Amino acid sequence: MTHSVTVRAAAKVNLHLGVGRHRPDGFHPLSTVYQTLSLHDDVTVTTCPRWAVDLVCEDDIDRDAFPMGEENIVVRAGRLLATHHGADRAAEFTVRKSIPIAGGLAGGSADAAAALVALDRLWDLQTSDDDLLALAAQLGSDVPFALVGGTALGGGRGEVVAPMLDEATRWWVVVPARTGLSTPVVYRRFDDLCPDAPDEVTLPEELLAALAYPDPDNRILATLMRNDLEPAAIDLRPELGELIEAGERAGALRGIISGSGPTCMFLCSDRGSADRVRTTLLDAGHPRVLVALGPVSGTHVVEYV
Ligand code: ATP
Secondary structure (H helix, E strand, O other), rough: OEEEHHHHHHHEEEEEEEEEOOOOOOOOOOOEEEEEEEEEEEEEEEEEEOOEEEEEEEEOHHHOOOOOOOOOHHHHHHHHHHHHHHOOOEEEEEEEEEEOOOOOHHHHHHHHHHHHHHHHHHOOOOOOOOHHHHHHHHHHHHHHHHHHOOOEEEOOOOEEEEOHHHHOOEEEEOOOOOOOOOHHHHHHHHHOOOOOOOOOOOOOOHHOOOOOOOOOHHHHHHOOOEOHHHHHHHHHOOHHHHHHHHHOOOOOOOEEEOOOOOOEEEEEEEHHHHHHHHHHHHHHHOOOOOOEEEEOOOOOEEEEO
């Protein structure tokens, strides 16, 4: 009998995030190309008579921002799956967190996707892929992509995911901030700064072509990356603009804010270049600078006990 299941939950970076004007229902139309990264959390589920959450992390993760009870998205995912199957069950989650919280890397969404898969295996529910994707979409717009992983095109509010062939391996330098940025606050600043944003967002055709026919060192891709939320995030945290310039001066092909930020991502031509950019930024006093590669696979089991 299985007593615990551990599932890996990958962070994501947006290679493209096109944002339209907010709709009457409050949502913004999105066109996004995203990719999972080797930076990850691990979510372990164990049989338990009541819902419980435990967090294991280094000091550089903002523990206070991590809800320890029912508000945690892993518990919401667990309840949703149990209800879907008409099962009266609960479990304990241990989240080993490396993805910065409220960092624009969709760590919570990744944890939710991992919780769905882990509980499905622990309880042997054999939920169909279609049902898992539908449940994921109810939990948040980035959760279906976290299940699928790799590189994908997202639409709607982000819940429509079309996987893309992407055979390249890209090296990134990841610079998290100590304190997160609230996604709704960044969108509100976007609304203030961009009252004339288009009602419809278009597909990033050139970027899609650059992914389909990659240049060996990503120089073309680097020029085509775009994040419409970046001006809003920099307006809220001006130091992010300076960090992007510093990373590019240090040799990155391009620096960009991921999603709603504040994590800054630097695309590099290869592993050696990423290591040099990391060293330069560490020497400049940035306390946490990571190297990650992408794309990696979506949510997957790493341990059964
Ligand atoms: P997104 O880009 O999807 O908005 P993000 O990376 O900016 O996500 P998350 O780390 O996913 O932000 O967290 C967003 C909020 O969700 C946090 O402020 C946190 O309080 C709450 N939250 C609930 N459950 C979790 C979880 N398991 N991990 C991280 N945050 C969680």
